[in-house]
Amino acid sequence: MPAEVIDRPNPQPLASRIPDAVLELSVKLEKVNLSDADLKGLQEFRRASNYIAAAMIFLSDNALLERDLTFEDIKPRLLGHWGTCPGLTLVYAHLNYLTRKNGLQTIFVVGPGHGAPAILASLWLEGSLEKFYPKYSRDKQGLHNLITGFSTPHGFPSHINAETPGSIHEGGELGYALSVSFGAVMDKPDLIVACIVGDGEAESGPTATAWHAAKYIDPAESGAVIPIVHVNGFKISERTIYGCMDDKEMVSLFTGYGYQCRFVEDLEDIDRDLATSFQWALDEIHQIQKAARSGKPIMKPRWPVLIMRTPKGWSGPKKVNGEFVEGSFHAHQVPLMAAGSNKSQLADLQKWLLSYDPEDLFTGSGAPTDSITSIIPMEDHNKLGQRAETYKNYEPLNVPDWKQYGAEKGSEESCMKVIGNLIDQALVDNPKSLRLFSPDELVSNKLDAVFNHTGRDFQWDEFSHAKGGRVIEILSEHTCQGFLQGYTLTGRTGIFPSYESFLGIIHTMMVQYSKFNKMARETAWRTDLSSINYIETSTWTRQEHNGFSHQNPSFIGAVLNLKPTAARVYLPPDANTFLSTIAHCLRSKNYVNLMVGSKQPQPVFLSVAEADAHCQAGASIFKFASTDSGLHPDVVLVGIGSELTFEVIVAASLLRRKCPSLRVRVVNVTDLMILEAATIHPHSLSEDEFSSLFTPDKPIFFNYHGYRNEIRGLLFGRPNLERVSIGCYIEEGSTTTPFDMMLRNKVSRYHIMEAAIKGAAKVNERVALDMTRQLSEVRHQVSKVQEYIMEHGKDPDGTFDVPRFEGTGFEGPRGKAEGKSKEEEFFVN
Known part of the structure; x- marks a missing residue:
């Protein structure tokens, strides 16, 4: 250990050694002046949503507490996650208000996917559940169906999934919300995606890299993401890293990432605090976009990020059995697990639910009050749960005729070089609906023909800044996959070429996506999606120069394990069959397509016509x-x-x-x-x-x-x-x-x-x-x-x-x- 450390019995804490000037980089604003009506609407929306969310976890009957609770009113299995819900309802209420006030096109991506009670409750309040599921009508019966059916075989599951209106991300596996959000806004210049990242999720490697995703957003052609880091301090049973970071550390981190941040933490006046922060973020986004779209783009713009601090399980039970619940990890899942058998906990549950004053939040028929609906966008298509981008926005590609790129039978050609020319033309023909996401391997994989008519989109590089490139290369397979998912789930088509040995990095991401897509196919109101397309090359057979670590074809098995309705694995034997295969895959819908082929020159065994017939068979x-x-x-x-x-x-x-x-x-x-x-x-x-x-x-x-x-x-x-x-x-x-x-x-x-x-x-x-x-x-x-x-x-x-x-x-x-x-x-x- 260095002597200077040994000689200093009480080393100065790191935070105190960070200059106070760092804090000046965080944004401080005068709070907006909310009208009494707007403030009341926001507060009542949150109370109603929190009430419904809590009731969904516990109640099998007596949904509106029209009588005292009994043990028979409690579900036999208590499933759900309460701790994140109050933060999610807070954000949902304000996104509704921000969208209505500014006439926005807004999507909400939720990283804490187990916060489904909060999202479903908010969707019920805005009428989006009723649109897609008539049995969840905005009346007493509909509310009863929602509350009593949650986390049962006949109701919604305990986490957000494809059955949840407005969702394009499940969040069952943490780490991908941010990259999915950035993929969603690409080529959607008017779209705003609000992405809430839990402080537990923020500890994951994919999220850490995804903070750089803003550097790949060209504000002239794409929309913007408003990230909200929800710092409530705890995971399942441990403190979070972000929860233990002070303001200076947080500002230093996000300034280094390239953002300007604002803290949202005034619990006494949280609605004005968050309304001010959201409006500031939106204004900053519009300023960046206006500069880019007027031909004077800002080099290295600093996009906004909100750091929202609220207690875990806020507004829930303060203590249970002598242990703190609100503001601790005990609030993470179900705070009153014995409510179905313990009289004291049953009484605490009733007290908790009544603290929201449900009789003031719903009309006699069980509908939300006018005060609540006043902050919700008036037009259905602008409601967070009904944005077309999230469920019916598939854009078919104009796929070039692959046969014009065919190689001569008996020659030697690299499959990758040949298909590179087809992809290049496809990018030209589909300038706003096709992108290529790659972990910095395109040239190595001999796909550099894709650069014949486009370039790389990397906004923090002076040579590609504001050039509108269709290719994104970032050395993070996780981020490429997140971009691909967000881009695909909002109606477009992506291609993900990679070294064979490293596609396994996103194995579970691909599986999570496939599960989402399976449920989407079984949900009547969601329309088709473009398939996601993997090109697996630099295969083990020609990675002998890189060694054993680069020799791994296991991703094939990962795709084979998917449902037969989703899995497609192709191993074309030559350039012409690969051309036919990729053209087919780009036209296909709802699949996970894996194409495996060599980048080295290989014999062309089949003519164009023979390859066509061979691939069809x-x-x-x-x-x-x-x-x-x-x-x-x-x-x-x-x-x-x-x-x-x-x-x-x-x-x-x-x-x-x-x-x-x-x-x-x-x-x-x-x-x-x-x-x-x-x-x-x-x-x-x-x-x-x-x-x-x-x-x-x-x-x-x-x-x-x-x-x-x-x-x-x-x-x-x-x-x-x-x-x-x-x-x-x-x-x-x-x-x-x-x-x-x-x-x-x-x-x-x-x-x-x-x-x-x-x-x-x-x-x-x-x-x-x-x-x-x-x-x-x-x-x-x-x-x-x-x-x-x-x-x-x-x-x-x-x-x-x-x-x-x-x-x-x-x-x-x-x-x-x-x-x-x-x-x-x-x-x-």
Whole structure:
């Protein structure tokens, strides 16, 4: 430990060493002069919403407390989160008021997703629940249905989800509200998204990075986010980091992020304090936007952020069983858990609910009073729960004809370079409804053709500032995913290209999104959405130069685990099939599309027309590489994935010369879901189709890009699976050569040949006669190649040459005139 610390018994606290001038960076304003009517409306809205929220957690009857509570009025299971609700109702009331006063287009994104009681209560008050769910009408019966049905099998769940009007974010997994909000405002110049971030959520890594999202918002073309950091001090059972930060620390943090902040914390006059803060934030936003839209953009504008401090569980029970509840972690979920069996807690619950004076908040029929509705926007389409952007704003893309970008059959092309040209034109044709979000890997992934007509959108860089780029690169997969979700859920389309090994970072985010989308599809009033589209490249097969850490195809399995109605996984074998696939995915709706392909030059096996037919079928026989076009095979060799299919094709070529009596059928699968047992997935092959493609009874060897259990799971339920063997990624790798990666994972042409010989020997006696000798020669060749790689540090010359298949029409790369590659000559001789 440094001596100066040892010698200082009471080191000066960090906060006191921060200059007082830092606090001058926080905004202090004279409070707005709310009229008595507006103030009353805000206060009564909050009281009514808090009453309903609390009642939803506890009551199975007696919703308006028209008699004393009994144990029979209490739900058998008390579910819900009270602690965050008072802060959420406070913000909701003021967003209504701000929207009505300024004629805004406003969405509310709620990070604390378990605060559903507060949001549902507010939605009931503004009439949005009734619009989408008539049984929640604004009367006694509707309120009874809402309160008694909450967190029961027939009511709303305990957290915000796609069934909640106005929601575009579930919040079940903390950390993503802020990035989703920024994605939502992109290309929506008049949209304001108010995003409340809980101080627990603020501790998450995705939220920490998402504060930089404002640096990717061009105010000339996009709307704005008003972030509200809700500091109530506690998580489930621990203090929060933000709750322990003083003003100087908070101002320093957000000034460093690039914001100007204002504290909202005057509990004695909270409504004037928050109304003043919201109006200030809106005025700052309009000033930034006006400058940008008049051609004089502000370089590095400081966007507003509100730091709102209120007690956790504010207005709830102060103490229970001698322990503080309000202002402590005890308020986080259900403060009076024994209300259904303990007379004292039942009495405390009644006292708590009556403290809101419900008889003054609802009319005789059970509707909210005029004072409450006076602060709500008058037009339905302007109410927070009914903004069209949140549920019916799908904008179909104008997708270019992919065939004009097709590559010549027999040439060598990078899938990524070819599709980059199509994406570039799609960005031109859809200037306000298509964006590309990438973790700083576009050039590495050879997708740089997307920059032919656009640039990067990064507003804190003098070279891209105010240029309107359609590409966002930020080295945070979480933020890219959040942007993608917000952009998609408000009607547009996004593409997320990434290194294969790092897509797993957003695995749970993708799953959360899929769950939201599943519920949205089951909610009658939500319309279709564009699919979210992942391009997975820089795959393990060509990440040998980066090493073992960059070799991981596990995201495929993550998508396969989704509901069949959502999951789509494509592994196009060449450039033309990838073009067809991405064009299809950009037109598709409601799916999670995963496209896996190589960025390195690969042979183009299929013409444009052949690729079109192949992709429509999902799989087909590569007749050029098969014996007699695939008739009467002894064994079926299946390639899934570009490099894996290449190895299958080379193995088939070698077998022609090495083992001419062995009859091979080569199949490529581009749509992984066709393998799933019939009726499980919409793309599944029928049993007759499966048998036609793979034969009813011949041995099958799958050479698969991902993990073995993925193929096993897909094939489960198909007949005669004992004939199936699988080569796949087996977690072997290093900084080595491309072909050594094939050898280490036992998916090389030689391992395929070995599998083919063993399988064919079961049905072809001529192959069986020579099997031992042939297998010995193949294994010897593996040893020779491995020794060569270890000695020379490179693959043998000709390893990736592709032979012609004479008489089939496939000429090989650049129209090779010779019938055999260098490697084949070496092997056969």
